[in-house]
Amino acid sequence: MEKxxxxxxxxxxxxxxxxxxxxxxxxxYLKRVTRSGFEDGLFAAWRSDPEFVLNKAEYSKASxxxxxxxxxxxxxxxxxxxxxxNYGFKVVISSRFADIFRGNSLKAGLLTVILGQSxxxxxxxxxxxxPSLEIKVDLETRxxxxxxxxxxFDLDDYTRWxxxxxxxxxxxxxxxxxxxxxxxxxxxxxKPKTLPVLS
Amino acid sequence: xAKTLAEKVxxxxxxxxxxxxxxxxxxxxxxxxxxxxxxxxxxxRLAKRGVRRPDLTLATEDHNVPTLNxxxxxxxxxxxxQVDTLRKNCQEFGIRLHSLGDVEQGIVHVVGPQLGLTQxxxxxxxxxxxxxxxxxxxxxxxxxxxxxxxxxxATQTLPLSRPKTMAINVEGKLKPxxxxxxxxxxxxxxxxxxxxxxxxxxxxxxxIRALSMEARMxxxxxxxxxxxxxxxxxxxxxxxxxxxDRPHAPKGEDWQRALAYWSELKxxxxxxxxxxxxxxxxxxxxxxxxxxxxxxxxxxDGVIPSPQDFTDPEEVSAxxxxxxYMDLKAGTPMKKIKIDTVFLGSCTNGRIEDLRAxxxxxxxxxxxxxxxxxxxxxxxxxxxxxxxEGLDKLFLEAGAEWRSAGCxxxxxxxxxxxxxxxxxxxxxxxxxxxxxxKGGRTHLVSPLVAAATALRGTLSSPADL
Numbered sequence: 001m002e003k004x005x006x007x008x009x010x011x012x013x014x015x016x017x018x019x020x021x022x023x024x025x026x027x028x029y030l031k032r033v034t035r036s037g038f039e040d041g042l043f044a045a046w047r048s049d050p051e052f053v054l055n056k057a058e059y060s061k062a063s064x065x066x067x068x069x070x071x072x073x074x075x076x077x078x079x080x081x082x083x084x085x086n087y088g089f090k091v092v093i094s095s096r097f098a099d100i101f102r103g104n105s106l107k108a109g110l111l112t113v114i115l116g117q118s119x120x121x122x123x124x125x126x127x128x129x130x131p132s133l134e135i136k137v138d139l140e141t142r143x144x145x146x147x148x149x150x151x152x153f154d155l156d157d158y159t160r161w162x163x164x165x166x167x168x169x170x171x172x173x174x175x176x177x178x179x180x181x182x183x184x185x186x187x188x189x190x191k192p193k194t195l196p197v198l199s
Numbered sequence: 200x201a202k203t204l205a206e207k208v209x210x211x212x213x214x215x216x217x218x219x220x221x222x223x224x225x226x227x228x229x230x231x232x233x234x235x236x237x238x239x240x241x242x243x244r245l246a247k248r249g250v251r252r253p254d255l256t257l258a259t260e261d262h263n264v265p266t267l268n269x270x271x272x273x274x275x276x277x278x279x280x281q282v283d284t285l286r287k288n289c290q291e292f293g294i295r296l297h298s299l300g301d302v303e304q305g306i307v308h309v310v311g312p313q314l315g316l317t318q319x320x321x322x323x324x325x326x327x328x329x330x331x332x333x334x335x336x337x338x339x340x341x342x343x344x345x346x347x348x349x350x351x352x353a354t355q356t357l358p359l360s361r362p363k364t365m366a367i368n369v370e371g372k373l374k375p376x377x378x379x380x381x382x383x384x385x386x387x388x389x390x391x392x393x394x395x396x397x398x399x400x401x402x403x404x405x406x407i408r409a410l411s412m413e414a415r416m417x418x419x420x421x422x423x424x425x426x427x428x429x430x431x432x433x434x435x436x437x438x439x440x441x442x443x444d445r446p447h448a449p450k451g452e453d454w455q456r457a458l459a460y461w462s463e464l465k466x467x468x469x470x471x472x473x474x475x476x477x478x479x480x481x482x483x484x485x486x487x488x489x490x491x492x493x494x495x496x497x498x499x500d501g502v503i504p505s506p507q508d509f510t511d512p513e514e515v516s517a518x519x520x521x522x523x524y525m526d527l528k529a530g531t532p533m534k535k536i537k538i539d540t541v542f543l544g545s546c547t548n549g550r551i552e553d554l555r556a557x558x559x560x561x562x563x564x565x566x567x568x569x570x571x572x573x574x575x576x577x578x579x580x581x582x583x584x585x586x587x588e589g590l591d592k593l594f595l596e597a598g599a600e601w602r603s604a605g606c607x608x609x610x611x612x613x614x615x616x617x618x619x620x621x622x623x624x625x626x627x628x629x630x631x632x633x634x635x636x637k638g639g640r641t642h643l644v645s646p647l648v649a650a651a652t653a654l655r656g657t658l659s660s661p662a663d664l
Contacts, residue, residue, distance in 0.1 A: 104344030
């Protein structure tokens with residue numbers, strides 16, 4: 001995974017709450033067996049409206065998405081994270097994220113930042129007043145800054161470290177595989193196995 | 200120290216717990232399907248890693264498979280490639296797979312319990328958010344993304360931060376015609392789609408204990424619609440009776456050992472939940488959604504709310520958008536809403552009891568002439584059982600379609616989709632914009648309301664017949 005230390009870019013204001021993963025990428029786009037190429041499906045239904053914010057020229061370079069509360073509700077499809085990344089987003093800011101989406105994003109290296117709703121509203125207004133506004137999202141200091149504003153955000157130390165080092169979670173767990181083996185030896189023998197097939 | 204049920208199951212699966220890092224949890228059962236697994240297997244191959252425990256892994260084909268002509272090759276080449284990819288991956292890594300046409304094929308959350316692989320006190324994951332279904336057995340079960348699927352395949356563990364716990368107490372007795380679907384829709388309307396974020400829910404109380412296993416699964420299934428990754432119910436005699444003699448349930452002395460452990464799996468009487476919610480079962484009536492998120496629900500007897508009825512500005516704008524998308528006017532009685540398609544199925548309500556309940560209402564009657572009713576059993580076994588009971592004939596004689604098992608119109612990934620502007624009464628779990636087909640409009644309902652609606656053509660309860 002690529003290291004994430006800090007990102008500076010312009011942002012897209014998505015003034016909608018409860019943006020579910022079926023909106024981020026509808027199911028018909030999930031048939032691909034790769035991790036790339038999902039940008040076509042991003043907000044597919046909304047994009048057919050020329051007035052939709054993603055279609056506006058002034059936001060065409062945006063790499064930070066600022067969305068309403070409860071972003072990423074619904075399905076566990078990590079394709080929603082890939083679609084955002086494939087399109088070019090590096091960061092999503094919202095006042096609340098659905099648990100599974102949040103977990104997926106931080107595993108896949110898309111930084112999700114939680115700010116208070118009033119901070120999100122202020123960001124929306126600032127971006128709409130100046131679409132090319134430069135916003136810096138910094139993991140080192142855990143700050144979102146623009147103009148003379150600097151807003152701090154929470155992210156647990158472990159996830160922050162993993163993202164900044166670009167570490168693969170599986171590799172980290174495999175370093176402790178002896179502890180997994182110890183656990184397996186003590187597991188109850190009556191726990192079910194899928195093999196052999198019983199009927 | 201007193202513990203909640205969720206905390207007990209969590210602690211019993213701790214491989215490692217150290218400050219400054221997430222807990223490492225052992226996973227007892229990993230369910231996989233065609234949509235969220237291909238990239239995980241690719242990841243394994245790239246890193247030259249294997250599957251640690253194929254014997255704790257089970258695959259089925261469910262999300263994108265057709266529900267008609269399943270003896271023929273899948274017509275859509277992209278869907279076919281995805282299913283073929285699962286077959287190749289399962290063969291390469293030695294994973295048990297139930298393919299289209301196999302008697303054990305079906306929706307992954309219907310298959311696990313019916314095989315007896317879902318048992319109390321287990322940790323169960325799947326790359327599907329409705330994995331919470333298995334919580335009905337007192338298992339800690341939750342949906343994961345593809346990165347986590349790869350992690351479980353490689354290590355049979357997951358690093359996770361301990362969630363908070365919420366008790367949802369449902370006391371009293373349900374009135375006739377009111378089901379567990381109405382309970383969970385009412386809970387979601389009460390706490391909202393974000394209400395359960397960061398929590399594991401535990402459903403408790405006399406109304407929950409009175410439910411069958413299948414009805415409990417319906418409730419736990421939709422925990423995710425309340426924002427919670429997992430929801431569970433303490434196992435009891437109903438759970439044990441359901442499990443006894445299932446193919447993969449423990450046998451003989453193992454059964455006794457398992458039973459002894461399972462009987463301890465309940466929240467201690469002095470355990471502290473981070474939050475508690477109370478719901479009065481006596482007051483519940485059939486519940487339906489009017490909007491585009493599962494929290495936008497009201498009793499079927501009600502009228503469509505006005506955006507001004509809400510105080511939170513986000514809810515006001517969500518309601519405004521929902522009314523436009525759903526093409527509905529505030530103040531309209533729900534029962535005046537005309538439906539085009541009735542969908543009976545999904546991991547929420549595609550089990551044999553759901554089909555029986557709907558068939559009982561449909562029996563000897565005709566589906567309204569302008570209604571399409573699709574009945575999609577949750578698994579091939581459910582379909583066979585229904586046919587053995589003659590339910591298929593009742594549906595067919597009424598004018599409904601009798602399909603093969605799969606996720607089908609719940610998510611509209613296969614050809615079973617709503618046309619733009621078409622309106623459904625659906626026993627599934629999500630009424631998101633376009634969920635069942637681009638431009639389609641969804642009202643979530645119980646199987647009883649689905650059946651009554653099919654007969655009358657407008658949203659109806661059995662009492663209206």
